[in-house]
Structure formats: C-alpha cells, structure tokens
Amino acid sequence: MTFSPELEARFAKLLESYPPGRTRSAVVPMLLYAQDEVGHISNELIEEVARLCKVTPLQVDEVVGYYSMLHRKPLGKYHVQVCTNISCLLRGGEELYEHASKQLGIANKQVTADGQFSLEEVECIGACSWAPAVQINYDFHHLVTPEKLDALVAELRKAQ
Numbered sequence: 340m341t342f343s344p345e346l347e348a349r350f351a352k353l354l355e356s357y358p359p360g361r362t363r364s365a366v367v368p369m370l371l372y373a374q375d376e377v378g379h380i381s382n383e384l385i386e387e388v389a390r391l392c393k394v395t396p397l398q399v400d401e402v403v404g405y406y407s408m409l410h411r412k413p414l415g416k417y418h419v420q421v422c423t424n425i426s427c428l429l430r431g432g433e434e435l436y437e438h439a440s441k442q443l444g445i446a447n448k449q450v451t452a453d454g455q456f457s458l459e460e461v462e463c464i465g466a467c468s469w470a471p472a473v474q475i476n477y478d479f480h481h482l483v484t485p486e487k488l489d490a491l492v493a494e495l496r497k498a499q
C-alpha cells in the first residue's frame with residue numbers, strides 16, 4: 340500500500356523518534372494519520388502499518404478494535420460525534436443526539452447517502468464543563484443546542 344509522499348515522510352520521521360525495538364509505539368499515531376488520509380482502516384492498511392512498525396497484523400488489528408476513534412468503515416467527510424455521557428446527558432445531550440440523527444437522517448455510525456456526514460453517539464470527549472459537547476472531525480463545539488447544531492451542519496453543507 341502506498342501513501343502520499345507527505346504521509347510517507349511523516350511516518351519515517353515518526354519511526355525515527357522511537358528507540359530501536361520500540362517502533363510498536365508508532366502504531367496508534369500512524370493509524371490515525373493514515374485514517375485521515377485514506378478515510379478508514381482497511382486490512383491492507385493494517386498490514387502496511389504492521390510491516391512498518393515491525394509487529395504482526397493481528398497486533399495492529401487488536402489496537403484498531405480497542406480504540407473507538409479508529410474506524411474500519413468509511414466515515415462521512417464530516418464526522419459528527421455527539422456526547423451523551425453524564426454531564427452532557429444532564430444538559431440535553433441525548434435530545435441533541437436524537438435531533439442530530441433526525442436532521443441528518445442517519446442512525447449511529449451511519450453515513451449520509453452523499454458521503455458528507457456520519458454520526459456517532461460517543462462517551463465523554465473531555466469537554467464536560469461546556470456540556471453538551473459535540474466534536475466534528477477535530478473541532479470541538481461547546482454548549483451546543485439543536486439550533487446551534489443545525490447552523491453548524493448548514494455551514495458545513497455550504498462549504499462543500
């Protein structure tokens with residue numbers, strides 16, 4: 340499997356930053372960077388990361404299964420994660436998630452037909468003080484109301 344020259348260079352730099360025999364530590368960051376470029380974690384990608392980090396594909400597959408931010412299926416261009424954990428739950432997180440599901444027309448871990456949005460109900464994303472919180476790709480949104488979420492989605496649709 341080949342990646343962009345930029346990502347290949349990033350991987351090379353990453354592998355150099357670990358002591359010899361410790362390249363397995365690069366598995367998680369490498370999977371995240373690769374997922375950003377490719378869109379999801381395929382078997383081919385697992386094999387390539389295993390080869391680069393000198394571990395077995397099974398070890399990489401176990402890492403993928405453990406971390407919820409690593410996805411085996413393609414996500415939407417914008418991955419909307421709505422927290423429904425305790426702080427957000429107490430401040431309308433569940434209603435917000437239901438609203439997002441209705442507005443986008445998709446259920447948990449589904450992707451819109453146009454591939455633009457995916458939705459996920461998630462555990463705490465570390466923004467409890469500003470509940471309810473939503474994360475879209477790498478951007479955090481605090482004190483989100485259904486109206487604010489609609490505005491965010493409309494803005495992203497316009498940006499396409």
Ligand code: FES
Pocket residue numbers: 422423424425426427428462463464465466467470471472
């Ligand atoms: S409980 Fe939602 S961000 Fe912590």
